[in-house]
Each structure stands twice: as structure tokens, then as C-alpha cells.
Amino acid sequence: MHKKVVVILLLLLLTGAAVVLNGSGHWKKAESEKIAIIHVEGVILGGRGQSGFLSEQGGTDQLIRLLHQARDDQAVKAVVLRINSPGGSAPASQEVGEEIMKLRSSGKVVVTSMGDIAASGGYWLAACTERIYANPTTLTGSIGVYIPYANWEELFKKVGIQQEKIKSGPHKDILSPDRPMTPEERAMLQSMVDDIYQQFIQVVAEGRNMELERVRQLADGRVYTGNQAKELGLVDELGNMYDAVEGAAALAGIHGKPKLQEYGKTSPWQMLTGGETQGLLRQMLLPTLPNAPQQLAPLALPENWQVK
Incomplete structure (x- = not known):
């Protein structure tokens, strides 16, 4: 009789554990x-x-x-x-x-x-x-792309500022505000803008499942x-x-x-x-705390804060 009670209790415990684990599993x-x-x-x-x-x-x-x-x-x-x-x-x-x-x-x-x-x-x-x-x-x-540019050449002349530079190539100072942009440089930059713009509208066309031409109509900035x-x-x-x-x-x-x-x-x-x-x-702290590591220890600073 005693053995039967023990077996029944074990079965109940196992069943209960299974329910808890099963419930826990669902909860997780x-x-x-x-x-x-x-x-x-x-x-x-x-x-x-x-x-x-x-x-x-x-x-x-x-x-x-x-x-x-x-x-x-x-x-x-x-x-x-x-x-x-x-x-x-x-x-x-x-x-x-x-x-x-x-x-x-x-x-x-x-x-x-x-x-x-x-x-x-x-x-x-x-x-x-x-x-x-x-x-x-x-x-x-x-939806669009632009490169900001300002020409302050006339302002520099009025205040007496004359910029000079030594450069390795004719386009090294492209977008410099102290001189006008050349037609060749403008064409170069426009080509860059057009390339990035094309990549942008391609992303939109693929993401929105639209024709490229339709995106271009909407993508005028x-x-x-x-x-x-x-x-x-x-x-x-x-x-x-x-x-x-x-x-x-x-x-x-x-x-x-x-x-x-x-x-x-x-x-x-x-x-x-x-x-x-x-x-x-x-x-801020180190100049005023000679024994900074000891004095800062009570603050429980993160381990990666190395105070030296």
C-alpha cells in the first residue's frame, strides 16, 4: 500500500512537472x-x-x-x-x-x-x-540628391581676403568658395549627382514595386x-x-x-x-581627485572605465 502511494505521488509530481514545463514552454x-x-x-x-x-x-x-x-x-x-x-x-x-x-x-x-x-x-x-x-x-x-555650394569670392574681395593654395591637380579644390566653378567641374559634379540619384530611384522602384519612369515623375525633390x-x-x-x-x-x-x-x-x-x-x-574629476580610483569606487563605475 505504501509503495502504491509513493508511485501515485511520483506520477502526480511528474505530471505536474510536465504541466509546468509545458505551460512554461508556451509562456516562453x-x-x-x-x-x-x-x-x-x-x-x-x-x-x-x-x-x-x-x-x-x-x-x-x-x-x-x-x-x-x-x-x-x-x-x-x-x-x-x-x-x-x-x-x-x-x-x-x-x-x-x-x-x-x-x-x-x-x-x-x-x-x-x-x-x-x-x-x-x-x-x-x-x-x-x-x-x-x-x-x-x-x-x-x-526624393533627390544635391551638393551644396557657395561662392564667396566677391565677399572675400570686399573684406580684403585673398586665398591662395598649392594643389596637386586642377580639380583638387573643387567646390572651393573663393573661386567660380568651371564648366568642366560643374559637369563632373552633375554626373555624380545623377549617378547617386539613379541609385536612389532604383531603391524606391524596387521597394515600392514601381516602374522607374513613375518614380522619376515623383522624385523631383x-x-x-x-x-x-x-x-x-x-x-x-x-x-x-x-x-x-x-x-x-x-x-x-x-x-x-x-x-x-x-x-x-x-x-x-x-x-x-x-x-x-x-x-x-x-x-573634470581627475584634477580634483588625487586618489580618483579609490574615491570613485563607491559609485560602482562600469569595469571599462579605467581611471588612471
Whole structure:
């Protein structure tokens, strides 16, 4: 009798454990179906972008790092790019756009949510995603390329400034503001602009499934509202970020309310101890703290902060 009770108890325990493991497995599966939110803020620039006292924004280094994190995280089924950018560098936009395509090739769903503005390079990135959401009043479009140039020759003459230079070739100082551009140089630069423009409209044509000629008609540099962009086929849906999240979940086959995870979200401590801020604090603290390592120890600084 005693043995039967023990066997029954063991069976109950094993059954209970199986239920818990089974339930845990389902819970983990539900937890694993996440949507990553990656913000694209400010002017899109190569490298670290707009590096300031409290943040780094728009830099390709950070954006590509976040895209890689989303690709490597098996729990992430979809990514929403929250774009709030007027554009920026063409090479930087292209670099991030190619990473978005690699992310999609890995099997992840990538959707764009446009904020106040997603124009020029911002639209380049959006065109690389599967679906684009914009608010009716979002400013987007501005598909085109330009090289800024200013000629201050007359101003220099008025204030008595005469620039001289020794150069290795006739075009080494192209775009110099102290002399007029030659017709040959203008043709060279126009050729560069045309080449980059062709690459841009090719990205839009492929991303939006449009004919190149149709894209050229829309890509004269003008800006569109979200409403207008939807009518023209440059945007898929009108809606905010959470509409984009729901759309991404549907595309990824996520059932129920998805778990959201913001990539690149910076804590107050990271803002105070990362990047340029870290170096600035070193400069401020070291002259006043002779025994800096000992005095800073109670602050539990990260291990990679080497105070010497």
C-alpha cells in the first residue's frame, strides 16, 4: 500500500512537472515573439552621427549595431523602424538601407513608422522596408540628391581676403568658395549627382514595386504629406507607431498582443558614463581627485572605465 502511494505521488509530481514545463514552454514561446523598435532620429550621417553631451543620434554605426542585434535576437520576429529624420548623407542612408535588406533576408519582418518627417534619406530607409505607415500630416518624399555650394569670392574681395593654395591637380579644390566653378567641374559634379540619384530611384522602384519612369515623375525633390504619399503609392497605410506595430505583428504571424522592446534605449546612467560624457567627466574629476580610483569606487563605475 505504501509503495502504491509513493508511485501515485511520483506520477502526480511528474505530471505536474510536465504541466509546468509545458505551460512554461508556451509562456516562453509567447514571450519570445517580440517586436523590436529602432528609432532613426535626426540627420542621417556616417560613423557616430550627431554625437553630443547626452546622446548620439542618426549615426550609421549605432543604427547598424541595433539592426544586427535585432537580427541576432531569435526572440525578435519583427522590427519597426520609427523614422523621424529629414534625411542626410546619401552614402550613410545607403549603408543603413543595405543592412535593412540583410535583416529582411534573415527572415525578420521590417516595417516603417514615420513620425513628423521622413524625407530624402529618411525615405530611402523606409523604401527598404516591407510596409510604410505615415501620419496624414507627416512630411515625406523629397526624393533627390544635391551638393551644396557657395561662392564667396566677391565677399572675400570686399573684406580684403585673398586665398591662395598649392594643389596637386586642377580639380583638387573643387567646390572651393573663393573661386567660380568651371564648366568642366560643374559637369563632373552633375554626373555624380545623377549617378547617386539613379541609385536612389532604383531603391524606391524596387521597394515600392514601381516602374522607374513613375518614380522619376515623383522624385523631383518635392515633399509630400502622408495623405498625398499614400495616394501616390509611396506609403502603404495611414496610422501611428502602434498601427505599424499591429501591422508588423500580422505580417510576422504573431498572435495576441506582441511584446515590444526598444533597441538603443539609453538609461540615465549610460548617458552619464558613455561616450564623450565619460571623457568629459574624467577631465573634470581627475584634477580634483588625487586618489580618483579609490574615491570613485563607491559609485560602482562600469569595469571599462579605467581611471588612471
